Amino acid sequence: xxxxxxxxxxxxxxxGQSMTLQCAQDMNHEYMSWYRQDPGMGLRxxxxxxxxxxxxxxxxxxxxxVSRSTTEDFPLRLxxxxxxxxxxxxxxxxxxxxxxxxxxxxxxxxxx
Amino acid sequence: AQSxxxxxxxxxxxxxxxxxxxxxxSSSVSVYxxxxxxxxxxxxxxxxxxxxxxxxVKGINGFEAEFNKSQTSFHLRKPSVHISDTxxxxxxxxxxxxxxxxxxxxxxTLSVSS
Numbered sequence: 001x002x003x004x005x006x007x008x009x010x011x012x013x014x015x016g017q018s019m020t021l022q023c024a025q026d027m028n029h030e031y032m033s034w035y036r037q038d039p040g041m042g043l044r045x046x047x048x049x050x051x052x053x054x055x056x057x058x059x060x061x062x063x064x065x066v067s068r069s070t071t072e073d074f075p076l077r078l079x080x081x082x083x084x085x086x087x088x089x090x091x092x093x094x095x096x097x098x099x100x101x102x103x104x105x106x107x108x109x110x111x112x
Numbered sequence: 113a114q115s116x117x118x119x120x121x122x123x124x125x126x127x128x129x130x131x132x133x134x135x136x137x138s139s140s141v142s143v144y145x146x147x148x149x150x151x152x153x154x155x156x157x158x159x160x161x162x163x164x165x166x167x168x169v170k171g172i173n174g175f176e177a178e179f180n181k182s183q184t185s186f187h188l189r190k191p192s193v194h195i196s197d198t199x200x201x202x203x204x205x206x207x208x209x210x211x212x213x214x215x216x217x218x219x220x221t222l223s224v225s226s
Binding site for chain 1: 118121144146155156158161163202204209210211212213214215216217218219
């Protein structure tokens with residue numbers, strides 16, 4: 001049981017490059033979310049999903065795409081990275097009928 | 113829409129002193145409230161959560177919080193802090209118990225000195 005796994009842990013991108021942050025959970029959780037953490041801003045919700053095939057925007061969705069083709073995976077795509085997307089990204093998952101949220105360990109992204 | 117305001121960005125305190133970290137929320141629906149702690153260069157750890165029932169919630173590491181619906185607050189307290197409590201603390205609200213789509217406050221940095 002690996003919990004919530006995020007890859008990569010560290011990444012440096014050049015402005016304009018694209019990349020995907022991977023998030024996988026092996027707990028069969030319906031709910032998954034992506035957050036970004038910036039100094040002085042706390043964590044802000046980017047996108048979330050309540051089940052396979054269902055996604056919705058959070059507080060700061062611009063510049064990010066998501067899809068949920070399987071229950072296990074919830075990748076976050078940056079189509080054209082910008083320096084403003086330099087941040088620490090956290091993925092989370094939870095069971096629809098439960099009350100515990102599981103966070104990944106974070107992915108540190110730097111856009112130069 | 114939901115929002116969370118953490119009223120203090122930094123709280124300096126001496127070891128063994130009591131501490132209160134303040135959190136106010138707004139929501140048009142039922143709320144479920146959470147406090148998380150983040151130690152330097154680490155991920156998030158759940159301290160405690162209010163889902164229903166008793167308004168006084170006890171968590172890990174000696175922390176507790178009180179849900180006050182009339183004042184829309186969920187303040188975090190500890191009667192005696194240790195150096196090891198130095199960290200950043202986040203209050204968060206969700207519209208469901210499963211914690212989907214958490215809305216976080218901006219955080220409070222607790223600095224405990226000897």
